[in-house]
Amino acid sequence: MLARDANFVVDAIRGRRMEPFSEEWLLWCVRKDIVTGCWEWLRGKDSKGYARVGSRVHKSKLGARAFYEKYRGPLGSLHACHKCDNPGCVSQEHIFPGTAVDNMKDMVAKGRSNPRRGTHHGCAKLNAERVLEIRTKWASGEYTQQALADMHGISQMHVSQIVLRKRWRHLPEQISK
Ligand SMILES: [Zn+2]
Numbered sequence: 301m302l303a304r305d306a307n308f309v310v311d312a313i314r315g316r317r318m319e320p321f322s323e324e325w326l327l328w329c330v331r332k333d334i335v336t337g338c339w340e341w342l343r344g345k346d347s348k349g350y351a352r353v354g355s356r357v358h359k360s361k362l363g364a365r366a367f368y369e370k371y372r373g374p375l376g377s378l379h380a381c382h383k384c385d386n387p388g389c390v391s392q393e394h395i396f397p398g399t400a401v402d403n404m405k406d407m408v409a410k411g412r413s414n415p416r417r418g419t420h421h422g423c424a425k426l427n428a429e430r431v432l433e434i435r436t437k438w439a440s441g442e443y444t445q446q447a448l449a450d451m452h453g454i455s456q457m458h459v460s461q462i463v464l465r466k467r468w469r470h471l472p473e474q475i476s477k
Pocket residue numbers: 337338339384386389390391394
């Protein structure tokens with residue numbers, strides 16, 4: 301029964317509390333995918349599939365944030381964003397501080413339509429708007445592919461494929477408003 305509550309897992313057999321982030325706790329809570337490198341969170345997730353770490357729902361913390369802060373340091377006001385498009389992943393290797401979100405907010409403030417709402421807006425995935433932004437910035441000649449990659453938490457190779465239209469080929473040059 302306690303184990304269902306779960307994120308700070310109690311070992312039902314031995315009846316003792318596991319130390320969060322200890323080796324044994326990780327074995328209970330995380331499955332490491334050797335192919336993708338994702339650390340799949342096996343305990344509580346929210347309705348969008350984001351890992352939640354903590355003993356109670358209302359006190360829980362976003363897993364990606366908790367793991368990043370544990371291993372890399374405080375995020376402050378930045379968001380914990382996923383490079384891997386897997387909201388259930390808590391690998392600190394796959395998480396980056398959400399400066400791209402700040403850029404997004406900035407764009408929205410400058411009059412782009414359709415601001416996204418919610419905690420993770422602009423964060424987990426590339427979407428059409430961000431792909432177009434990458435192409436526009438690349439075309440301006442003011443940004444290197446590496447700079448664009450860092451901005452969006454993706455690889456330089458991915459940026460290259462976007463600007464060469466090997467990915468997201470179906471997109472028009474502009475999103476109609
Ligand atoms: Zn991952």
